[in-house]
Every structure is written in C-alpha cells, then in structure tokens.
Amino acid sequence: MIGPSPVSNPTTSRTGLSFALGGLSAGLLASACCILPLAFALAGISGAWIARLTALAPYQPYFLTLAAVSIALGYWRYRRSEAAACLPGSLCASPVYRNSTRWILLAASLIAASAAAVDVYGQLNL
Template sequence: MRPRWTTTGSLLAGAAAALGASACCAGPLFLVVLGVGGAWSSRLVALRPLQPLFVAISIAFFAVAFRRLCARSEECTVGEACAAPSVRHSQRVVFWVVVPAGLALMSFPLYAPLFY
C-alpha cells in the first residue's frame, strides 16, 4: 500500500517551501533584525532563481492540505483521528493560520523594497 500525505505533512511541507521562497529576501532582513550579521547572509540572494519553484511547490502542498481538509473530509473512517470533529476543527484553524503566513512569505519579494 502506498503511503499518502497527511494533512499535517502537507502543511509542514508547504510552510517549508514558503520559507524557501522567501529566503532570498526575508532571510537577510530577519537575520539583521535578530542582530546576526555578516557577509555570508548576503549569499542567500543566490536562492532568488529558485523562488518560483518554491512558490509552486508550496501552493501544491497547500492545495493538497485544503483538499484533504475541506473538499474530501468525508474520507475519514471511524477510528482515525481525522474523524473526530474537534481534531478536524483544530486542523482547519491551523490551516487558515499557516496558509496566510505562507502567502505573506511567498510574496515578500514584492514588498521587500519597502524595508530596505
């Protein structure tokens, strides 16, 4: 039997890809805010050509999580954690917190010039 992506796994993968998408621009700014400086932080700009790939991967994982949470929520069998309404509700709350944060990170290169 082939393992399927869980909702939590796809949310974590989407968030990680969103961090990768913003590493070129938000990473150096975040490090400067934390007080960590150095010429090595400017090397994160090398990830800029990979940003569209990270954005596409992130959107794909968020779509998988949305599909599992909202579109196909009736697939849970009795005894699985997702069958409990409280678990499903908390998963949806986490989803609607993670996705806007991920979208803000993915779009950071668009509004990064406001901070520099």
C-alpha cells in the same frame, strides 16, 4: 451503507499534514532571499551566511509554485478528511492533529503570500 466510509488508513489521514509541512518548507525557501534575512536581523541573529541566502532568489518562482500546490493539496485533504467520517481513536479524529494541521496550513499560506507580495512589490518599485 449511506454516507462516506470511515477513514481508517493512517497514511491517508497523514497526507494533509504532509502537504502542510511541504507547503511550509517551500514557503520558507521562497522567502529565503528577501524576508528570511530581515526576520533574522530583527531577531538579533546575524552573520555573513545571511548574505548568501540571496543566491536562492532565482529559484523563488519554483518554490512559490511548489508552496502553492502543496498548500492547495493540504487544504483539499484537510477539508476532505473533515467531510469524511473518521473512526474513533484514529489520527484524523484527533482534535490536536486537526488543529495543528490547520495552523500549519495557515502559517504556510501567510509565508508564501508574503514572499510573493514582496517579490511583486519589489518589481513594481524598480
């Protein structure tokens, strides 16, 4: 047989989405100290609990690292499953699955990059 073998295992075809959701979660946690309170305030959501989100600031580098690793692995799995032939009717062949994975990875990348940029900008202007 010439070329890659078809992907038929549903757990291997879901790993790209799992990494994408992991990157999105870690990106949101990384932005919890700085960007998330501002986003809540702009959305009209307020409360005393928002001030407690700054307690996550010491953990931001760990969350950013976790987000970067998850996003990189998600992109790798996304591109790898794109190059591999999928069985018709399998999860990796679904355009909805592929588009949602791509958009989640893009959103996670933007959130993690903005959290890192705010952190770097804040250190430069001290």
